Amino acid sequence: MKSESKYKLVIGDVNETLPAIAKDRFFDLIIADPPFGISFSKSSHEYGADDYHLYNDDFTPDSYYEFSKKWVQNSYNALNPNGSLYIISGWTNLQYILNALETTDFHTLNHAIWHFSWGVYTKRRFVTSHYHILLLVKNRKKYQFVKQKHYDEDVFFWKEYNRGNDPHRIKGHPCQLPIVLLEKLILTSSSAGDLVGDVFSGSGGTILAARRTGRDVIGFELREEYKKIIEEKALFGKSLIKEFQNTTLDKFLDK
Numbered sequence: 001m002k003s004e005s006k007y008k009l010v011i012g013d014v015n016e017t018l019p020a021i022a023k024d025r026f027f028d029l030i031i032a033d034p035p036f037g038i039s040f041s042k043s044s045h046e047y048g049a050d051d052y053h054l055y056n057d058d059f060t061p062d063s064y065y066e067f068s069k070k071w072v073q074n075s076y077n078a079l080n081p082n083g084s085l086y087i088i089s090g091w092t093n094l095q096y097i098l099n100a101l102e103t104t105d106f107h108t109l110n111h112a113i114w115h116f117s118w119g120v121y122t123k124r125r126f127v128t129s130h131y132h133i134l135l136l137v138k139n140r141k142k143y144q145f146v147k148q149k150h151y152d153e154d155v156f157f158w159k160e161y162n163r164g165n166d167p168h169r170i171k172g173h174p175c176q177l178p179i180v181l182l183e184k185l186i187l188t189s190s191s192a193g194d195l196v197g198d199v200f201s202g203s204g205g206t207i208l209a210a211r212r213t214g215r216d217v218i219g220f221e222l223r224e225e226y227k228k229i230i231e232e233k234a235l236f237g238k239s240l241i242k243e244f245q246n247t248t249l250d251k252f253l254d255k
């Protein structure tokens, strides 16, 4: 029986709210799916965001680097000494995140790829069908890592369950990660009862995944308008028992 998780959503700039929250309790795991730092337009569809108008990040390369340095350092400070951080990123601004990581004491354990077959058709270049997933730890000698299968490779792929067809996808947010991916990260790098941080909540997928796996979770999101979506998706105020009974995900998780 999975234990009931405690959960909370904090609206505001994570660079202000995370340090304040971490004063009370350190996080065991932080998952970060930061803003892409690109302005979607009809000609920039490499991520396949049809509803691009919902989501426009206003960054220059310099400001994206400065922003990345801040949240990466704040995440470092908010983690317990054996904690881990996953960063999920497309390729466009990955260089600034990697450079920002160089300014911290994080150790990189993996640079994994999530391959999805949901890219937008392109004529004159290869179809983008992957995200980068970095696994970082504070202490290279002591951290949590529970393999999800015997030979757990650093390329993740779920044939039947992919970007865009997540049964938990809801209307109103353009960049939703599938719960199966978030559950894999949480199950690998934390234990039941641990505290997970979801520093760029978006639609609240990580909050839902943490609740489903019995972790406590605090989500951080800048935009007030996503609060309702997050609360709906993460089943705030509703019993999770029903959710477990209706789940269609378990068969996709490699055990």
Ligand SMILES: C[S@@+](CC[C@H](N)C(=O)[O-])C[C@H]1O[C@@H](n2cnc3c(N)ncnc32)[C@H](O)[C@@H]1O
Residues within 6 Å of the ligand: 012, 013, 014, 015, 033, 034, 035, 036, 173, 175, 176, 177, 178, 199, 200, 201, 202, 203, 204, 205, 206, 220, 221, 222, 223, 226
């Ligand atoms: C790529 S989306 C995350 C999507 C999420 N993983 C999901 O599955 O729904 C990034 C989110 O970060 C939020 N964001 C951007 N800047 C932020 C900041 N300074 N503090 C907190 N959230 C921020 C955006 O509003 C957006 O919802």
